[in-house]
Amino acid sequence: MALDLFGKHGFEGTSVKAIGQQAGLSDGALYYHFRSKREILDALWDKTVARRIGEAPAGEPLTVEGLLRLVDAMLEAGAERASQVRIMIRQALAGDRIAIELRNQTTAYWKQQFARQFETRLPADEADAHADALSTLFLGLTFTTLVDHGDRFAEVFRSPAFRAEVHDLMRLTLPFCRPGEDDQQCEQSFSA
Amino acid sequence: MVQQARTTWSERGRESTRLRILDAARELFARDGVDTTSVRSIAERCGLTDAAIYYYYPAKADILDALLVVPGMGSLRPSEDGTASRAAFLNRLVDFFCSWAENADLLRLLLAGGLEGSPATMAFSTGIKGSVEAQIDPVVRKLFGGEFPQLPHAICMLLCGLMYDTLLACGDDFAAVVEQPVFRRRVFTLLDLVLPQDPL
Numbered sequence: 001m002a003l004d005l006f007g008k009h010g011f012e013g014t015s016v017k018a019i020g021q022q023a024g025l026s027d028g029a030l031y032y033h034f035r036s037k038r039e040i041l042d043a044l045w046d047k048t049v050a051r052r053i054g055e056a057p058a059g060e061p062l063t064v065e066g067l068l069r070l071v072d073a074m075l076e077a078g079a080e081r082a083s084q085v086r087i088m089i090r091q092a093l094a095g096d097r098i099a100i101e102l103r104n105q106t107t108a109y110w111k112q113q114f115a116r117q118f119e120t121r122l123p124a125d126e127a128d129a130h131a132d133a134l135s136t137l138f139l140g141l142t143f144t145t146l147v148d149h150g151d152r153f154a155e156v157f158r159s160p161a162f163r164a165e166v167h168d169l170m171r172l173t174l175p176f177c178r179p180g181e182d183d184q185q186c187e188q189s190f191s192a
Numbered sequence: 193m194v195q196q197a198r199t200t201w202s203e204r205g206r207e208s209t210r211l212r213i214l215d216a217a218r219e220l221f222a223r224d225g226v227d228t229t230s231v232r233s234i235a236e237r238c239g240l241t242d243a244a245i246y247y248y249y250p251a252k253a254d255i256l257d258a259l260l261v262v263p264g265m266g267s268l269r270p271s272e273d274g275t276a277s278r279a280a281f282l283n284r285l286v287d288f289f290c291s292w293a294e295n296a297d298l299l300r301l302l303l304a305g306g307l308e309g310s311p312a313t314m315a316f317s318t319g320i321k322g323s324v325e326a327q328i329d330p331v332v333r334k335l336f337g338g339e340f341p342q343l344p345h346a347i348c349m350l351l352c353g354l355m356y357d358t359l360l361a362c363g364d365d366f367a368a369v370v371e372q373p374v375f376r377r378r379v380f381t382l383l384d385l386v387l388p389q390d391p392l
Contacts, residue, residue: 089303090304093300093304093360104361130385133381133382133386137349137350137353139353139356140348140349140352141349143303144349144352146303147305147314148318150307150309168342172340173385
C-alpha cells in the first residue's frame with residue numbers, strides 16, 4: 001500500500017494517514033507498527049531488495065556463470081521494485097540521511113556478495129577491488145538506464161539486449177577473461 | 193595592429209559575457225531544474241536581455257551543452273610520436289574524471305531530471321556519453337588494438353558508476369571527497385582492473 005502511494009505521490013507527498021486509509025488501518029494502528037514514515041520506507045526496502053538478490057553461495061568455486069546469475073538477480077530485483085528504487089534515489093539525492101544510509105548499505109551488500117565469490121580464488125584485497133569494479137560498473141549501467149529511459153527503466157532492465165550488454169561489460173572486469181574466450185575457457189585460464 | 197587589439201578585446205568581452213550566462217544558468221538549473229528554468233530568468237539573473245542570451249545560445253539546450261563540456265579530453269589523445277602508454281592513458285583518465293567534480297551539482301540534477309522523466313536531461317545524458325566514448329575510442333584502439341570493441345563503453349559506464357555512487361554516498365561533500373588521495377586511488381584501481389594488461 002505504502003509503496004503504491006510513495007510511487008504515485010512521492011515520499012514527501014504521502015501522509016501516514018493516506019497509507020492507513022489505503023490499508024484500512026487507523027493512524028494509531030499504523031503508528032503502533034511503524035513509528036514514522038521513514039520506518040515504513042526502511043522496512044519496504046529491507047525486505048525486498050536484500051532478500052530478492054539472495055545470498056551468493058560462499059566458498060563455492062567462482063564461475064563466470066555464477067557471477068552473471070547474481071547480476072541478473074540484481075537487475076530483476078531492481079525491475080520488480082522500480083518505484084522503490086526511484087523513491088530511494090530521489091530521497092538520497094535530496095539529502096535524506098536515511099535514504100542515503102539505506103542506499104549505501106545496499107551497495108555494500110552487493111559488493112560483499114561479489115567479494116565472497118572472488119575470495120574463493122583471489123587474495124582478499126584483490127577480491128575487494130574486483131568486487132568494487134563489478135558493482136561500480138553495474139551501478140553505472142543501471143543508473144544511466146534510469147536517467148536515459150526514465151519510467152521505462154524496469155522494462156529495459158528485463159530486455160535481453162540490455163542483459164547481454166551488462167554481461168559483456170562485466171566480463172571485462174573479471175580477472176580471468178580474455179576477449180573471444182567462452183566462459184569455460186575463462187575459468188580454465190584463471191585456475192591454471 | 194590597432195584593429196587586431198580591438199578584436200582581441202571584444203573577444204574577451206564576449207567570453208566574459210558567456211561566462212556570466214553560464215554561471216547564472218548553472219545556479220538556476222541546479223536550484224530549479226532545467227525544465228522549470230526559463231531563458232528569461234537566466235537573463236534576469238545575469239543582467240542581460242533575452243535577445244542577448246539568444247545571440248550567444250540559440251536554445252536552452254545549448255546552454256546546458258556548454259555547461260557540461262567534457263574537460264581535458266583533448267589530452268587523452270596519444271601524442272604524435274606514438275608514445276601513448278597504458279600508464280599515461282590510465283593517469284589521464286583519472287585526471288579527467290576527477291576534474292568532473294566541478295560538475296557535481298549538474299550531475300545530481302541530471303540524475304534527478306532522469307528520475308522525473310525530463311526529456312532535456314535524458315537527451316543530454318545520452319549525448320554526453322556518446323561524446324566521451326567517441327573520444328576514448330581512438331586511444332583504446334591505438335593502445336590495445338581492435339580486440340576490445342566494448343572497452344570505451346565499459347570505461348564510460350565505470351566512470352558513470354563512480355560518479356553516481358559518490359554523488360549518492362557523499363551528497364554535498366562530493367567535491368571535498370573527490371579531492372582526497374584515497375578517492376583518486378580508488379578511481380585508479382578500478383580503471384586499472386578494466387584496462388587490459390600490456391602484452392608481456
